Amino acid sequence: GQNIDQPTEMTATEGAIVQINCTYQTSGFNGLFWYQQHAGEAPTFLSYNVLDGLEEKGRFSSFLSRSKGYSYLLLKELQMKDSASYLCAVKGYSTLTFGKGTMLLVSP
């Protein structure tokens, strides 16, 4: 089975940097995903890591350590529109298992 753990809520200030952590225990690992979900909307893909290291994509970066079962999503230059839930998801042999999501609130 899969067990994915991430903080329930985080708050940050506009323009700041925030790091959202995700730890996982899985039987089978074929990649880790981060999705963004605004309230009442569908999850949208942010990043995918299958090898150890940092993947950078604009203001967002994602890091993976397979040996530690650990990932983080780094958001730079925070904007108000970044207020959303951030979902960590692990791909096992064939399906995605999602964490409960981290609700990020960006304040002025």
Added chain:
Amino acid sequence: EAGVVQSPRYKIIEKKQPVAFWCNPISGHNTLYWYRQNLGQGPELLIRYENEEAVDDSQLPKDRFSAERLKGVDSTLKIQPAELGDSAVYLCASSLVTAGEGYEQYFGPGTRLTVT
């Protein structure tokens, strides 16, 4: 390119009534997923289709839930009869999986079901 389409967007029914949700995946995507998302939780997989075949339905409550994907394109998820605990958002997603690989899933806007 059109995204994943779902209908209806909202549905309110009384318990014990039937309800059906429809999903049209992105054109060319061979894999289709139905998820259920409760408030404050991540999506939970109900069933996964590869073309017309349901390859993972281990989390589908088969006593009341059923799904079909005729011709390997559109899919319908049905609940009969609905219970209060079925209130949730039902998300459909699709992806293109080739030779066992493939990763990004594209989600539809979901159907928010309220059972009263």
